[in-house]
Amino acid sequence: MPEHATREDVWTAPVAPGPVDATIRVPGSKSITNRAYVLAALSAGQTLVRQPLDSRDTRLMLGALAELGAEHERTPEGVLVHPLTPGDGASVQVELGNAGTVARFTPALATLGTRTVRFDGDPAIRRRPVSPLLSALSALGAVIEDEGRGAPPFTVQGGGRLGGGTVELDSTASSQFLSALLLAAPAFDGGATVRLVGGAPPSEPHIAMTMDMLRRFGADPSREGSEFHVPHADLRRTDFTVEPDLSTAAPFVLAPLVTGGTVRIAGWPEHTTQPGDWLRSLVRELGGRAELDDHGLTVTGDGRLRGTRLDLHEVGELTPVIAALLCFADGPSVIAGVAHLRGHETDRLAALATELSALGAEVTDTADGLRITPAPLHGGVFHTYDDHRLVMAGAVLGLRVTGLQVENPATVGKTFPGFVDAWQELLG
Template sequence: MTAPLPWPAPHRDTPFVGDVMVPGSKSLTNRVLILAALGDGPSVITRPLASRDTDLMAAALTALGATIERDATTWTVTPPAAVRTDAVTIDCGLAGTVMRFVPLLAALGGAPVTFDGDEHARVRPMATTIATLRSLGLQVDDEGRGSLPFTVHATGGVTGGEIRIDASASSQFVSALLLVGARFEKGLDLRHTGSSLPSMPHIDMTVAELRRRGVRIDTDEPGRWIVHPGTIRALDVEIEPDLSNAGVFIAGALVTGGSVRVRSWPRHTDQAGDAWRTIVPAFGGTVAEDGADLLFSAGESLTGVELDLHDVGELTPVIAAMAALADGPSRLSGVAHLRGHETDRLAALVTEINRLGGDAEELEDGLLVRPRPLHAETFRTYDDHRMAHAAVVLGLRVPGLLVENVDTTIKTYPDFAPVWERLMTQAP
């Protein structure tokens, strides 16, 4: 198959002033889907994100016996009527939530389940997931790789109890266990043994969604979660807008000296993207509430920043692009775990920013970005949607910049490229 031609990123000489409503949260949609499949009855999900990652999750749950009926605005999820006993294969694509959450769900079944995914997925760290499954008493065949593909041999249930894991590479290892812990015979007493735990908002989101469904979780001790065994209640929910995806539009406004209104920003949320409220002022911009919306505006200049992004690492690529266009150097720290995401995001950002004539340096736990004049080139995305978001932000200020495989953005935002092109080429 011939690879698509690089996409010409829109460029602006005038401020972008816009109004956006982003699709639903991928992180929330996939957690809600799993909990609905584990519930004690059907659940209706309103305005879920329909994207590659969530389609892969829906397909995985269907393969494990759940029924998902979809229409324009709602998905109705009915849990499996019985434990499935025939072997199945699940395509994880490049979705971390599928490759790390679903194997623990499959452990509750009664048949072999094989997991595989895209080429880049086969290098993502999965050793913790595989070791966790084995500590729960399951046989896992991975031929010693510690990565995809592997097969989980389920036996009809999991005893549970005390589990120790090092989740320093990804908070998803913790969320995966929490989501299914109530269905273990003895529940779950989970301790994180590593020195740090990234992306805590994602774990907080998992805990909040479990508690909404009646699951009792004790979190009195840092790095420890006690999930009591019991029923996961069915619950009808509405999905919040994806605030991380809102970030690319916020960045577009700031780097062009403009402003953007993001519709229906949740007043209280566990999403990592809510950090844009504090990140924008750090870059010299302002944030104002207007009813249910937030208005983000550029300041007189785009200032360099020093930010610890440990809890909100997924925002790093777009922030790095902004830093490359700022009026002073920026240091982004706390994100060593990004080396294990869809690609090694730290190495990829340094390579691509420097390819444009920039000056980015990889640090032990982050990036140092020193702004320099940039020139047009093809910005490679490594099949990573966040890298594509970084590219289009840079394209606003770098005439002629081309983006390799912009369609990788369908992972979390269907139709992103035409939406971005329409908004960024409209008159000010």
């Protein structure tokens, strides 16, 4: 159980009284919001970010940018981000919480200012890898001190500029290392060429998201296989609108496969780089229907789903919710390709194996995933290890399990502070 959670702090996830029938609006994408804030800070002139996610991770990003010298204002239309200023050589602290995007995307920005910036956060972020990124930034000219543990805390001594150039990067532990270099590269004197070594990074759609958003802010990124090139560029964008978060939508999208019925997700984009868009194919593979039209996505299920084998390397953040779902399948399932989840908010493979087994399923963690053999589940406390996506997984389990008590539900505020209310709305 995480250090600061108590057993009293639980939410009894509601059992579905029958087939669901609901229209749900999910908040803005964490990944798009935090990229938009970073690119806005690197732009000349102010950028209005419309329909941003307002959650712990996005507040941490705005807080980090303020420490680094980019202020913002909340307006009725969205968040207005001001350009990064070089600063006054002061020593500041950036609070990372447990936000991977803040821990990975902001150190490069610190190299561009003149401040001495110490990065640290929750106990959990001190277990999440950053060293391949810090080594690459150092090779590009940054001055960084860490404590030799390969994770926060670390300190960046801003030099007012970064030369940039060509660098090798092992991004197999997190795609965010690569995204971090690419996002900041237009501000490096010589841009950046990043050659990937060590194997394919996970979360390919998030890399595509980075490339797409760089273009939309005026950069000219290119890719040839495992080599990425981002020339120096003056970024500018006055207005940027954030899409709904399709990964946050996952428990709602998949609910009809457990309960039967229909769920509509309003505003599902027709074209997107978000990994959650893959849920449409997953629903079909598991036996449901998913139709996209001008109003959004409509998912229909009959409460039965097939056991399956899934490689989730590209969509790792969906794993907790999918693992919970597969506990209700008609046969065993295997999830593969997600060894890097051991370095997420918690060791998600260990956490899921422990918690799903404790409820009665047969779940084991493998070198790169999970083996799930469904069995009748019973109620009990579902520990969430300060992981927002485990709260969402617990909600999915509760659809069919009486007395499923989700511990520390507030931790879902990392990406969706209104999750519990939205879930109650789903169930009428």
